[in-house]
Amino acid sequence: MIKRLKRRLSYALKVLLGNPSMTFGLVVLAIFVTCAIFSPWIAPHDPLKMDLTNSFQPPGSNGHLLGTDNYGRDIFSRLIYGSRVSLLVGLVVISISSTFGSLLGLLSGYYGGVVDMVIMRLVEVIYSFPFLILAVAVMAVLGPSIFNIMLVLSVSTWPLYARLVQPQVMSIREREFVQAARGIGAGSLRIMVIHLLPNCFSSIIVTATMQMATAILSTAALSFLGLGVQPPAPEWGLMLNQGKPFLRRAPFMIMYPGVAIMLLVLSLNLIGDGLRDILDPQLSRMGRI
Amino acid sequence: MTDYIARRLLVAVFTLFVITFIVFLFIRLTPGDPIQTMLSSGKISPDLADDMRAYYKLDKPIYVQYGNYLWKLAHGDLGFSFTTRRPVVDSIAQVFPNTLQLTVAAVLVAFSIAIPLGILSSVHRNTPIDHLCRIVSMIGISMPNFWLGLLLLMWFGLRLNLLPMWGMGSLSDGLWDYVSHLILPAVTLGTALAGLLTRLTRSSFLDKISQDYVKTARAKGLKERVVLYKHVLRNAIIPVVSMGGLQFGALLGGSMIVETIFAWPGMGRLAINAIQKRDFPVLQGTTLVFAASLMVTLLLVDIINSFIDPAIRYD
Numbered sequence: 001m002i003k004r005l006k007r008r009l010s011y012a013l014k015v016l017l018g019n020p021s022m023t024f025g026l027v028v029l030a031i032f033v034t035c036a037i038f039s040p041w042i043a044p045h046d047p048l049k050m051d052l053t054n055s056f057q058p059p060g061s062n063g064h065l066l067g068t069d070n071y072g073r074d075i076f077s078r079l080i081y082g083s084r085v086s087l088l089v090g091l092v093v094i095s096i097s098s099t100f101g102s103l104l105g106l107l108s109g110y111y112g113g114v115v116d117m118v119i120m121r122l123v124e125v126i127y128s129f130p131f132l133i134l135a136v137a138v139m140a141v142l143g144p145s146i147f148n149i150m151l152v153l154s155v156s157t158w159p160l161y162a163r164l165v166q167p168q169v170m171s172i173r174e175r176e177f178v179q180a181a182r183g184i185g186a187g188s189l190r191i192m193v194i195h196l197l198p199n200c201f202s203s204i205i206v207t208a209t210m211q212m213a214t215a216i217l218s219t220a221a222l223s224f225l226g227l228g229v230q231p232p233a234p235e236w237g238l239m240l241n242q243g244k245p246f247l248r249r250a251p252f253m254i255m256y257p258g259v260a261i262m263l264l265v266l267s268l269n270l271i272g273d274g275l276r277d278i279l280d281p282q283l284s285r286m287g288r289i
Numbered sequence: 290m291t292d293y294i295a296r297r298l299l300v301a302v303f304t305l306f307v308i309t310f311i312v313f314l315f316i317r318l319t320p321g322d323p324i325q326t327m328l329s330s331g332k333i334s335p336d337l338a339d340d341m342r343a344y345y346k347l348d349k350p351i352y353v354q355y356g357n358y359l360w361k362l363a364h365g366d367l368g369f370s371f372t373t374r375r376p377v378v379d380s381i382a383q384v385f386p387n388t389l390q391l392t393v394a395a396v397l398v399a400f401s402i403a404i405p406l407g408i409l410s411s412v413h414r415n416t417p418i419d420h421l422c423r424i425v426s427m428i429g430i431s432m433p434n435f436w437l438g439l440l441l442l443m444w445f446g447l448r449l450n451l452l453p454m455w456g457m458g459s460l461s462d463g464l465w466d467y468v469s470h471l472i473l474p475a476v477t478l479g480t481a482l483a484g485l486l487t488r489l490t491r492s493s494f495l496d497k498i499s500q501d502y503v504k505t506a507r508a509k510g511l512k513e514r515v516v517l518y519k520h521v522l523r524n525a526i527i528p529v530v531s532m533g534g535l536q537f538g539a540l541l542g543g544s545m546i547v548e549t550i551f552a553w554p555g556m557g558r559l560a561i562n563a564i565q566k567r568d569f570p571v572l573q574g575t576t577l578v579f580a581a582s583l584m585v586t587l588l589l590v591d592i593i594n595s596f597i598d599p600a601i602r603y604d
Binding site for chain 2: 121124129133137140217226240244258269270273
């Protein structure tokens, strides 16, 4: 038992050492996750506390590591708390959209025929909608809130998973192991969930990792446009929006939130890339994009 | 071939219907009656409110309203702006070419960065040059364009004072005026696409470089340069170009952000302004035109691909 665990650990270590960019991604992600979980203990100041006598403090002054914004709020603390919003939205969105999309892809690939046609047409329709524009329009109508962001992003990204799972299921649904399962009396549901779905896990995980990056970018973009998270909440896109009028006076207000978004998105993309190399050699050979 | 195109067209028409329906629902989903809101805030007169109700057939059942909307749409009528009272079609027609210019410029920026970098990366595979190119392209993909836009604005506009910070130039004021206004927004919009296409160019090149016809070309004694540009590039570029088309939707979304940052008088800015003023007919119109232009692009990419690669038609 211990021997096997050791072997697995050494294998994981070997993979990581052989892929420095993925290791970098994992380390950066771990830092962000730590920040999100332990925000109250890591952040030196209250992210919402205004102090107008202390506004536009440059980085490093008066105990403000990254300076203060136009309301005198500590930028470093706001960044730390901001990681909560981004990671939460990202996680919720990929959980909903990957579950929903994979299930529909599974149904579509397994049953074929009319079911397949209906689901795949629906996929095509949503796929051909310019996604950020749909999001912007829906947010304008429903009103900006974190819940609505999650809703919009989930609804517009599930087709990706359906498109991913459907052809894989189609190609394996007549294989021997499925026929064997059917032969010993397994029902459709059991075959789909126990036998077919696990074969698609690796590509779903890879796509979900990359999609989490996209979800985080989109959340920040919506907030930047004033249609996402609302003030005074500490959110990175919103912080950029608030820093925009002070480009000349306080460039640091837009510098750090941007770096935070980029690092988190970069880390997820690097991890997704690395996972693809490990889990899905076929996909990685076909198109390393 | 004709079958395939006919099927794609059918799907496109169906998609367009669904899009019109979703867009039509926008106004219905809004809590409260927008016309009543405008009336009570004194923005419009009671007469005008009655006219507007009659125009949108708001007293009729919802399917009549939708039918009315489609009928007007079929006649090129997208309604009137709540704020400027101008026909929405006119406002869109005025700014659409500006967005088109911006997106075309962004695509040009993306290709002119991506193809040389991708080739460089694949030719020097697994060397420091390759690693550097891959890091740069990954950063390009991960960088939020609204942040990049602000940084460019700060450096080239504010600090160095090299390029104009907002607005659109006019050719009547000289070529430089036009181009200089275009550079920052186009680079902002094109960077993410450049990153994506660099990676695709690299993988596509690596894939083609190991093919037999390349070996034959080399065996014939052709110069490496000729092999690369004449034999490999021509084939490797196909997926890159079609990916460029598929990413058009992302560019349209990005144009919304970029136009807001650089005050570019385009569709994205029109839409964002409409949201701020709760001008729903304009928001409906811009969303519809955005969706329709993406659909047309996807259709064109598909049809072009099916000409280039016959295998696609039999999917």
